[in-house]
Amino acid sequence: MRAGGRDTHAVWWTDQGVYYLDQRSIPGAVETGVARTVEDVARAIECMAVRGAPLIGVFAAYGLALAARRGEDIEVSFARLLGTRPTAVNLRRGLEAVRAASPDPARMLAAARRFDDAEVAAAEAIGVHGLALIAHGSRILTHCNAGWLAVQDWGTALAPIYRAARAGLAPFVYVSETRPRLQGARLTAWELGQEGIEHVLIADGASAHLIQRGKVDMVLVGADRIAANGDVANKIGTYAKALAALAHDVPFYVAAPLTTIDRATATGAEIPIEERPPEELLTAEGLDEAGAVARVRLAPAGTAALNPAFDVTPHALVTALITEVGVVPATADGIDEAFRRTT
Amino acid sequence: MRAGGRDTHAVWWTDQGVYYLDQRSIPGAVETGVARTVEDVARAIECMAVRGAPLIGVFAAYGLALAARRGEDIEVSFARLLGTRPTAVNLRRGLEAVRAASPDPARMLAAARRFDDAEVAAAEAIGVHGLALIAHGSRILTHCNAGWLAVQDWGTALAPIYRAARAGLAPFVYVSETRPRLQGARLTAWELGQEGIEHVLIADGASAHLIQRGKVDMVLVGADRIAANGDVANKIGTYAKALAALAHDVPFYVAAPLTTIDRATATGAEIPIEERPPEELLTAEGLDEAGAVARVRLAPAGTAALNPAFDVTPHALVTALITEVGVVPATADGIDEAFRRTT
Numbered sequence: 090m091r092a093g094g095r096d097t098h099a100v101w102w103t104d105q106g107v108y109y110l111d112q113r114s115i116p117g118a119v120e121t122g123v124a125r126t127v128e129d130v131a132r133a134i135e136c137m138a139v140r141g142a143p144l145i146g147v148f149a150a151y152g153l154a155l156a157a158r159r160g161e162d163i164e165v166s167f168a169r170l171l172g173t174r175p176t177a178v179n180l181r182r183g184l185e186a187v188r189a190a191s192p193d194p195a196r197m198l199a200a201a202r203r204f205d206d207a208e209v210a211a212a213e214a215i216g217v218h219g220l221a222l223i224a225h226g227s228r229i230l231t232h233c234n235a236g237w238l239a240v241q242d243w244g245t246a247l248a249p250i251y252r253a254a255r256a257g258l259a260p261f262v263y264v265s266e267t268r269p270r271l272q273g274a275r276l277t278a279w280e281l282g283q284e285g286i287e288h289v290l291i292a293d294g295a296s297a298h299l300i301q302r303g304k305v306d307m308v309l310v311g312a313d314r315i316a317a318n319g320d321v322a323n324k325i326g327t328y329a330k331a332l333a334a335l336a337h338d339v340p341f342y343v344a345a346p347l348t349t350i351d352r353a354t355a356t357g358a359e360i361p362i363e364e365r366p367p368e369e370l371l372t373a374e375g376l377d378e379a380g381a382v383a384r385v386r387l388a389p390a391g392t393a394a395l396n397p398a399f400d401v402t403p404h405a406l407v408t409a410l411i412t413e414v415g416v417v418p419a420t421a422d423g424i425d426e427a428f429r430r431t432t
Numbered sequence: 433m434r435a436g437g438r439d440t441h442a443v444w445w446t447d448q449g450v451y452y453l454d455q456r457s458i459p460g461a462v463e464t465g466v467a468r469t470v471e472d473v474a475r476a477i478e479c480m481a482v483r484g485a486p487l488i489g490v491f492a493a494y495g496l497a498l499a500a501r502r503g504e505d506i507e508v509s510f511a512r513l514l515g516t517r518p519t520a521v522n523l524r525r526g527l528e529a530v531r532a533a534s535p536d537p538a539r540m541l542a543a544a545r546r547f548d549d550a551e552v553a554a555a556e557a558i559g560v561h562g563l564a565l566i567a568h569g570s571r572i573l574t575h576c577n578a579g580w581l582a583v584q585d586w587g588t589a590l591a592p593i594y595r596a597a598r599a600g601l602a603p604f605v606y607v608s609e610t611r612p613r614l615q616g617a618r619l620t621a622w623e624l625g626q627e628g629i630e631h632v633l634i635a636d637g638a639s640a641h642l643i644q645r646g647k648v649d650m651v652l653v654g655a656d657r658i659a660a661n662g663d664v665a666n667k668i669g670t671y672a673k674a675l676a677a678l679a680h681d682v683p684f685y686v687a688a689p690l691t692t693i694d695r696a697t698a699t700g701a702e703i704p705i706e707e708r709p710p711e712e713l714l715t716a717e718g719l720d721e722a723g724a725v726a727r728v729r730l731a732p733a734g735t736a737a738l739n740p741a742f743d744v745t746p747h748a749l750v751t752a753l754i755t756e757v758g759v760v761p762a763t764a765d766g767i768d769e770a771f772r773r774t775t
Contacts, residue, residue: 116732263738266713266730268611268635274714274731282732290713290737292611293637294669298705298743301671326637328644329672332679362641370609370633371617373716375728383728385718387609388617389459389625394633395606400641 090237090251091283092119099238100139100148102202107151111138112238116279117376124148127156127166134173134180137270141239142313142349143208146179150201153187157194175361176322176399177313178351205241211346211413212243219249219309219344219411223258228306230263230296233324234276235311235344245311245344247280249411254286262288263305265296267324269369269396293326297333308334312345319404319419320357325397331406343402343419344411347431350424357401367394433580433587433594434626435462442581443482443491445545450494454481455581459622460719467491470499470509477516477523480613484582485656485692486551489522493544496530500537518704519665519742520656521694548584554689554756555586562592562652562687562754566601571649573606573639576667577619578654578687588654588687590623592754597629605631606648608639610667612712612739636669640676651677655688662747662762663700668740674749686745686762687754690774693767700744710737 090096092110100109106125113136114120122138124130130152133139139148149170156166167184174180183204190200223229233239235246243251253260262281267273274290281288291299299305308330314322321327321343334341354360371394377383388394407419414430417423433439435453443452449468456479457463465481467473473495476482482491492513499509510527517523526547533543566572576582578589586594596603605624610616617633624631634642642648651673657665664670664686677684697703714737720726731737750762757773760766 266611268609268637271730274735278735279732282735288736290710290731290735292668292713292739293635294611294667294672295738295740295743297672297675298668298740299738301743324637325635325641329637329640329676332640332675333672336675367633370635373718373728373730375716375730377726377728383720383726385716385720385726385728387614387716387718388633389622392617392621392625392633393631395638395642396635397638397641400638400644 090242090280099144099241100151102151107148107155109133109139109148110238112140112276113138116275117380117382124152126159127152127161127169130155131169131173141234142177142179142311143240143245143346145174145177146183146348147205147208147241149180150183150187150204153184154194154198154201157191157197163188163191174363176363179348182348208346208348209241209243212240212245212248214413215245215344215346215411216243216248216252218415220252220256222307222342222416223249223253223260225258226261227258228261228263228304230265230299230305230308230330231277232265232273232310232327232330233267234272236277236280238276238280239311245346246309248344249309250286251284254284260286262286263299264288264290265293265326266290267326268293296330300333300337300339305339308339308341310343312343312349313399314354314360315345315350315410316354316357316360317352317424318356318421319407319410319424321402321407321419322357322360322399323402325400328400328402331402335406340408341406342409342411343407346413347427352424357403360401363398365396365398367396370394370396433585433623442487442584443494445494450491450498452476452482452491453581455483455619456481459618460723460725467495469502470495470504470512473498474512474516484577485520485522485654486583486588486689488517488520489526489691490548490551490584492523493526493530493547496527497537497541497544500534500540506531506534517706519706522691525691551689551691552584552586555583555588555591557756558588558687558689558754559586559591559595561758563595563599565650565685565759566592566596566603568601569604570601571604571606571647573608573642573648573651573673574620575608575616575653575670575673576610577615579620579623581619581623582654588689589652591687592652593629594627597627603629605629606642607631607633608636608669609633610669611636639673643676643680643682648682651682651684653686655686655692656742657697657703658688658693658753659697659700659703660695660767661699661764662750662767664745664750664762665700665703665742666745668743671743671745674745678749683751684749685752685754686750689756690770695767700746703744706741708739708741710739713737713739
């Protein structure tokens with residue numbers, strides 16, 4: 090996908106280190122960072138310079154390949170990278186794929202590249218399968234950012250929308266701003282703008298109102314982890330949208346690669362929900378009048394804040410999962426069927 | 433209630449004009465403004481220096497008394513003030529109460545004072561009736577600001593909480609930040625802090641998650657207009673909280689004086705929903721490092737935004753209305769009963 094008119098990836102390997110678009114700089118600028126050590130990779134994930142469940146899986150995979158090349162301890166590096174964020178299971182998937190090829194650094198790098206390529210292929214296939222669900226002029230509500238900044242090259246929730254736009258279906262996207270980190274306002278709006286797809290920004294609290302008033306044909310979001318029974322952990326605020334969709338009979342789709350499905354976790358209640366720093370909620374970051382990144386304090390000094398980063402949508406509220414092997418029910422049987430198609 | 437340790441009102445009449453706390457300055461400062469003309473009053477409402485459904489009713493009432501004293505045309509002034517904001521019906525109530533006493537300026541001022549006093553008494557009674565619903569240590573989720581900044585002296589949703597705190601019940605309040613204008617983060621957190629009531633700020637999108645996880649005993653909000661059938665218009669984001677409360681069997685209470693009930697509006701579908709400027713959503717206002725009010729731009733330049741300021745919660749989702757004449761069902765019968773108690 091395009092950044093400033095030029096095709097780019099969200100993370101990529103070079104012999105100098107793992108490069109990434111620093112997502113904190115968007116939309117004010119599109120800055121590139123480079124992680125030269127495992128610690129650089131870990132910190133870029135922790136501060137969300139690199140974020141998005143599938144993308145941090147790929148980034149961490151390259152990070153472990155970097156550890157091998159530098160002669161760093163593989164198990165220590167694995168643990169450091171796995172500990173950066175608790176909710177997305179893709180992180181473990183990417184790390185395990187690369188560790189399985191240890192100790193040879195070249196084989197580990199090849200494994201990371203294969204993992205990356207497979208994620209790109211999965212995202213591309215999600216776009217193809219999801220396209221079948223989109224009618225001409227569909228009005229689609231999304232949350233957070235599940236585009237190519239979150240998932241190499243195509244995205245998950247945005248992949249079918251990119252496909253639909255290229256197929257001339259003129260999709261229209263409601264972009265929920267996604268407090269506190271504003272991934273919707275900053276990243277999804279930017280991605281859609283770069284691709285010329287019509288969209289409008291809304292407050293997170295406006296979703297239920299728009300669904301109630303018949304303005305939304307479909308809710309389409311990504312996922313950070315899907316349990317064995319189809320429960321979906323995704324960015325905080327997702328569950329409220331699912332409840333509104335249910336109340337007004339609007340389909341609620343979750344787009345995710347199979348690497349996001351964790352069959353070792355029985356239900357959503359067992360998915361660990363990351364608590365992020367209160368500071369994220371007590372402030373908002375944007376651009377000042379001069380175009381420089383600036384942060385303003387919103388609440389009175391000393392205010393306490395609670396900042397869970399994800400919530401769990403029960404599978405009964407999910408119309409279907411859009412995966413790289415097709416659209417399947419968000420149930421244990423549907424998930425079993427999806428994995429059977431891969432064998 | 434207290435601002436900086438000193439008891440104060442949110443608006444008050446003097447012979448020099450109608451004074452008000454400029455709510456845009458809170459929490460960074462507590463600045464006082466004065467409206468010396470009807471146009472000053474109208475603009476203070478439009479820019480939300482003065483906001484909160486009951487409060488703008490009182491402020492507009494004094495505004496019309498000001499028009500009379502200054503010899504401005506009453507009907508023109510009435511129309512100017514009524515046109516400032518479309519959703520809250522209290523605005524019309526306050527204006528009509530004062531117009532009924534025209535043309536004598538002294539009688540009109542007396543009518544405005546009576547209207548103000550009645551709103552204070554109603555808010556105080558709401559506190560008493562609502563108190564009966566609060567147990568020791570109740571964890572209460574509120575949205576926007578329905579405290580004494582929104583309703584003279586006591587507030588609506590916060591009035592029972594203030595009562596509970598004074599009764600030693602140690603209520604705990606989840607404050608939903610309320611994008612885009614952040615009345616929760618800026619005003620409710622400030623009010624509760626001034627009174628020493630324990631509270632924590634959350635993202636609007638976190639409400640459903642906290643309700644699902646059993647962290648919330650009660651949702652308690654104010655209202656901008658209540659239709660004859662009990663449907664409730666309130667700050668955007670309220671409806672999503674009501675859906676989550678319903679899904680998890682948590683009571684959802686709406687606290688409002690009878691002046692907020694519009695029996696001329698049959699259902700919520702007929703309540704006009706104000707659309708506020710997109711700019712409010714494209715930016716966030718807070719304090720910079722030096723403590724000065726500053727605004728940052730969140731979304732890419734040129735992003736379109738849709739900013740409905742209110743939503744409608746169907747009466748079936750409202751456990752009960754807390755009014756100055758008692759707690760009544762959110763139904764046509766319940767509302768009829770409430771008005772019967774006033775006669």
